[in-house]
Amino acid sequence: xxxxxxxxxxxxxxxxxxxxxxxxxxxxxxxxxxxxxxxxxxxxxxxxxxxxxxxxxxxxxxxxxxxxxxxxxxxxxxxxxxxxxxxxxxxxxxxxxxxxxxxxxxxxxxxxxxxxxxxxxxxxxxxxxxxxxxxxxxxxxxxxxxxxxxxxxxxxxxxxxxxxxxxxxxxxxxxxxxxxxxxxxxxxxxxxxxxxxxxxxxxxxxxxxxxxxxxxxxxxxxxxxxxxxxxxxxxxxxxxxxxxxxxxxxxxxxxxxxxxxxxxxxxxxxxxxxxxxxxxxxxxxxxxxxxxxxxxxxxxxxxxxx
Amino acid sequence: xxxxxxxxxxxxxxxxxxxxxxxxxxxxxxxxxxxxxxxxxxxxxxxxxxxxxxxxxxxxxxxxxxxxxxxxxxxxxxxxxxxxxxxxxxxxxxxxxxxxxxxxxxxxxxxxxxxxxxxxxxxxxxxxxxxxxxxxxxxxxxxxxxxxxxxxxxxxxxxxxxxxxxxxxxxxxxxxxxxxxxxxxxxxxxxxxxxxxxxxxxxxxxxxxxxxxxxxxxxxxxxxxxxxxxxxxxxxxxxxxxxxxxx
Numbered sequence: 376x377x378x379x380x381x382x383x384x385x386x387x388x389x390x391x392x393x394x395x396x397x398x399x400x401x402x403x404x405x406x407x408x409x410x411x412x413x414x415x416x417x418x419x420x421x422x423x424x425x426x427x428x429x430x431x432x433x434x435x436x437x438x439x440x441x442x443x444x445x446x447x448x449x450x451x452x453x454x455x456x457x458x459x460x461x462x463x464x465x466x467x468x469x470x471x472x473x474x475x476x477x478x479x480x481x482x483x484x485x486x487x488x489x490x491x492x493x494x495x496x497x498x499x500x501x502x503x504x505x506x507x508x509x510x511x512x513x514x515x516x517x518x519x520x521x522x523x524x525x526x527x528x529x530x531x532x533x534x535x536x537x538x539x540x541x542x543x544x545x546x547x548x549x550x551x552x553x554x555x556x557x558x559x560x561x562x563x564x565x566x567x568x569x570x571x572x573x574x575x576x577x578x579x580x581x582x583x584x585x586x587x588x589x590x591x592x593x594x595x596x597x598x599x600x601x602x603x604x605x606x607x608x609x610x611x612x613x614x615x616x617x618x619x620x621x622x623x624x625x626x627x628x629x630x631x632x633x634x635x636x637x638x639x640x641x642x643x644x645x646x647x648x649x650x651x652x653x654x655x656x657x658x659x660x661x662x663x664x665x666x667x668x669x670x671x672x673x674x675x676x677x678x679x680x681x
Numbered sequence: 682x683x684x685x686x687x688x689x690x691x692x693x694x695x696x697x698x699x700x701x702x703x704x705x706x707x708x709x710x711x712x713x714x715x716x717x718x719x720x721x722x723x724x725x726x727x728x729x730x731x732x733x734x735x736x737x738x739x740x741x742x743x744x745x746x747x748x749x750x751x752x753x754x755x756x757x758x759x760x761x762x763x764x765x766x767x768x769x770x771x772x773x774x775x776x777x778x779x780x781x782x783x784x785x786x787x788x789x790x791x792x793x794x795x796x797x798x799x800x801x802x803x804x805x806x807x808x809x810x811x812x813x814x815x816x817x818x819x820x821x822x823x824x825x826x827x828x829x830x831x832x833x834x835x836x837x838x839x840x841x842x843x844x845x846x847x848x849x850x851x852x853x854x855x856x857x858x859x860x861x862x863x864x865x866x867x868x869x870x871x872x873x874x875x876x877x878x879x880x881x882x883x884x885x886x887x888x889x890x891x892x893x894x895x896x897x898x899x900x901x902x903x904x905x906x907x908x909x910x911x912x913x914x915x916x917x918x919x920x921x922x923x924x925x926x927x928x
Contacts, residue, residue, distance in 0.1 A: 462763070528682055
């Protein structure tokens with residue numbers, strides 16, 4: 376059971392560049408898969424193509440064996456989406472919005488109502504259930520849309536930046552909810568919060584300029600990186616001999632290196648009684664490493680000093 | 682899971698009509714009162730002679746404008762709230778969605794229609810045949826207006842653009858067309874301009890059926906042909922071009 380994309384390419388009418396360029400990937404439809412990438416990387420385009428809202432220019436894809444074009448009717452029975460910038464209509468209440476969505480999915484009015492009330496409790500907006508959505512905060516509005524798909528029976532849920540606009544506590548609560556639901560459903564979501572993706576997603580894909588640069592579990596992705604450890608030193612610390620990459624930021628010096636290199640740097644810093652921290656490379660560094668961007672405001676250079 | 686098709690249609694009516702009116706009851710009052718202004722003006726200016734035809738005009742206006750206004754609702758759901766994306770990726774078919782939105786347009790107009798029918802019973806004398814003729818013509822006009830609304834809604838990428846189309850169409854359909862008075866009151870050669878609006882053909886049929894206008898059988902047949910033909914063509918394009926899945 377997987378999403379299989381084969382050479383998916385998308386070029387919007389009237390544009391010269393490709394929003395997606397020969398994307399081929401296999402994603403098991405189990406747990407949570409997070410697509411990350413810069414703005415305009417192609418995350419929304421890929422999500423909309425898989426969510427049967429947008430035609431690819433070429434290539435094809437299947438979801439659990441159902442073709443996204445030929446079997447769209449059957450596919451729409453098992454999928455649900457939350458679009459980027461999606462908003463619930465302001466003149467209804469959260470309960471009415473969720474109920475309406477469930478009725479579009481074919482629930483009878485009574486079951487839709489019961490499910491709406493139940494999910495409203497789960498996502499923590501019971502107090503606001505009868506308020507006009509127009510009067511709710513941006514984060515609560517976002518929760519209403521999340522509630523729509525969570526209240527449904529959809530096995531495969533595409534969410535395009537579902538946590539954008541949510542405060543830290545709401546985001547944490549959202550991910551916890553997904554964590555509970557992922558046993559029975561598959562979530563593909565796009566996000567800019569890399570630390571959340573790293574700690575909660577079972578699989579990650581990095582898109583840049585319409586190309587899928589890498590995809591897999593965090594461990595699989597780490598193995599694709601030459602330097603898997605990060606040693607962080609003080610800003611003005613004297614850098615000991617090592618082989619790897621050095622990244623200078625406004626308040627620290629970061630060294631990306633091998634396990635052996637990290638041990639060597641750590642020993643040297645201990646010998647000097649200097650402050651440092653060491654950790655496996657995080658998704659942040661992996662992301663920047665793949666998209667070849669500088670970390671924070673610092674410069675990234677290949678560095679060898681042995 | 683067994684899907685309830687009726688629910689899928691009713692969902693659109695609930696969202697854009699029932700909840701709208703329930704949560705903002707003032708909209709019912711607004712809908713109820715909306716036909717009054719022009720009827721009153723025509724009644725005074727014609728010294729009561731054209732009250733009946735003005736009531737017919739109010740009926741046409743209500744159906745046509747509510748049909749066109751559906752374009753803004755669709756545009757809202759599609760471009761502004763992106764709710765249509767959620768519906769596309771659900772078991773609801775394009776047809777159920779269109780049908781539901783069309784019914785919603787009718788539901789929103791209900792207070793207005795009830796009020797006009799009360800005026801109608803007082804000022805317009807109809808037989809069963811003429812009532813059926815009026816009903817058929819009004820139904821076609823509404824389908825035509827909704828089709829035009831859908832056709833344009835799929836081509837707009839912004840709600841502000843939809844509002845401009847609504848304004849222009851409202852002007853064309855309710856001002857260029859002689860719906861509040863018989864076309865015979867328009868001096869030549871300006872009368873021909875009225876035929877640029879498809880609503881004119883429906884208005885002629887309705888006014889002829891209720892005795893406010895007398896046109897030849899040939900002219901009447903031509904009116905029906907144009908009205909049915911235009912409605913069929915616009916409905917075809919509306920369904921064909923509905924961008925359920927974007928290209």
